[in-house]
Amino acid sequence: MTLPAAAAGRFTFPGTGIRVNRMGYGAMQLAGPHVFGPPKDRDEALAVLKEAVSLGIDHIDTSDFYGPYVTNELIHEALAPYPGNLVLVTKIGGYRNDRGDWLLAHDENFLRRSVQDNLDRLTLERIEIVNLRMEGPDDDIAPPMRVMRAMQEEGLIGHIGISTITPQQLQIARDIAPLVCVQNHYNLVHRQDDAMIDELADAGIAYVPYFPLGGFSPMQSAGLNEVAAEMNASPQQVALAWLLARSPNILVIPGTSRRSHLRQNIEAAALGFTPDQRRRLDSLSG
Numbered sequence: 504m505t506l507p508a509a510a511a512g513r514f515t516f517p518g519t520g521i522r523v524n525r526m527g528y529g530a531m532q533l534a535g536p537h538v539f540g541p542p543k544d545r546d547e548a549l550a551v552l553k554e555a556v557s558l559g560i561d562h563i564d565t566s567d568f569y570g571p572y573v574t575n576e577l578i579h580e581a582l583a584p585y586p587g588n589l590v591l592v593t594k595i596g597g598y599r600n601d602r603g604d605w606l607l608a609h610d611e612n613f614l615r616r617s618v619q620d621n622l623d624r625l626t627l628e629r630i631e632i633v634n635l636r637m638e639g640p641d642d643d644i645a646p647p648m649r650v651m652r653a654m655q656e657e658g659l660i661g662h663i664g665i666s667t668i669t670p671q672q673l674q675i676a677r678d679i680a681p682l683v684c685v686q687n688h689y690n691l692v693h694r695q696d697d698a699m700i701d702e703l704a705d706a707g708i709a710y711v712p713y714f715p716l717g718g719f720s721p722m723q724s725a726g727l728n729e730v731a732a733e734m735n736a737s738p739q740q741v742a743l744a745w746l747l748a749r750s751p752n753i754l755v756i757p758g759t760s761r762r763s764h765l766r767q768n769i770e771a772a773a774l775g776f777t778p779d780q781r782r783r784l785d786s787l788s789g
């Protein structure tokens with residue numbers, strides 16, 4: 504049976520044999536307001552996760568930053584024992600303090616403890632893909648990448664991704680270990696990474712844009728609204744379909760706390776553009 508998320512097509516992470524639908528789900532929005540504390544509606548959060556899987560989502564992005572710990576606990580409660588095809592991708596390199604501030608930490612002990620925390624909360628023996636979250640262009644990615652590589656060799660991590668990185672950091676990271684994905688801020692109106700996406704596509708590495716719908720600042724674009732109205736679709740659906748059309752190595756992980764939005768987002772996997780619509784969307788760069 505073909506499930507709706509499969510309409511986005513499939514992607515194999517390089518050198519892994521791990522195949523996922525290009526339409527995935529980002530769990531960050533399941534935590535409470537400002538991604539801090541418990542969900543507004545716990546039953547709905549659990550239902551979103553279950554419905555995502557039932558609609559064919561087999562790639563869920565998460566982190567212990569979210570809550571903290573909230574999304575991993577919800578994923579475990581809703582989905583364990585996990586379907587064999589489900590790929591849970593987590594990220595490490597940061598934490599939240601009591602006030603909800605987002606803080607970065609990259610020392611070896613911290614990274615190792617973070618992997619262990621994810622394994623414990625998700626009840627896994629190994630996490631297939633772990634992203635190392637960086638913060639700024641001046642962060643030295645080499646030392647934490649060497650720790651990631653060591654944890655991979657020890658079998659705690661299956662494969663490595665990196666997040667919030669510059670082209671220079673990407674190059675340094677690729678010289679230390681094979682990467683399977685990069686997660687950076689990118690969407691229809693925020694396209695700083697165009698060249699990086701093409702470089703990664705040539706290498707078969709996934710590019711997983713965060714804030715595909717604008718994140719905390721919903722995307723505003725008259726041109727997007729115009730195309731959406733013509734297609735009888737929502738602007739969010741068109742923004743996701745544009746990402747899927749942009750490059751075959753883009754995997755989308757829109758975040759939502761509601762089943763109604765989840766269904767709409769997954770329906771975007773089946774949308775196609777006329778050449779004119781595609782050209783107008785391509786020219787919207789903000």
Ligand SMILES: NC(=O)c1ccc[n+]([C@@H]2O[C@H](COP(=O)([O-])OP(=O)(O)OC[C@H]3O[C@@H](n4cnc5c(N)ncnc54)[C@H](OP(=O)(O)O)[C@@H]3O)[C@@H](O)[C@H]2O)c1
Binds near residue numbers: 719757
């Ligand atoms: N690597 C990193 O540093 C990093 C940073 C940020 C995010 N991420 C990951 O990327 C994922 C995606 O980013 P995101 O969740 O921050 O932002 P996003 O997907 O761009 O947008 C989420 C927002 O859009 C709303 N929304 C979702 N579907 C909608 C629809 N069909 N119609 C109208 N509104 C809709 C959500 O509200 P409702 O809940 O009301 O639907 C939420 O406010 C996250 O979940 C997380 O897993 C990673």
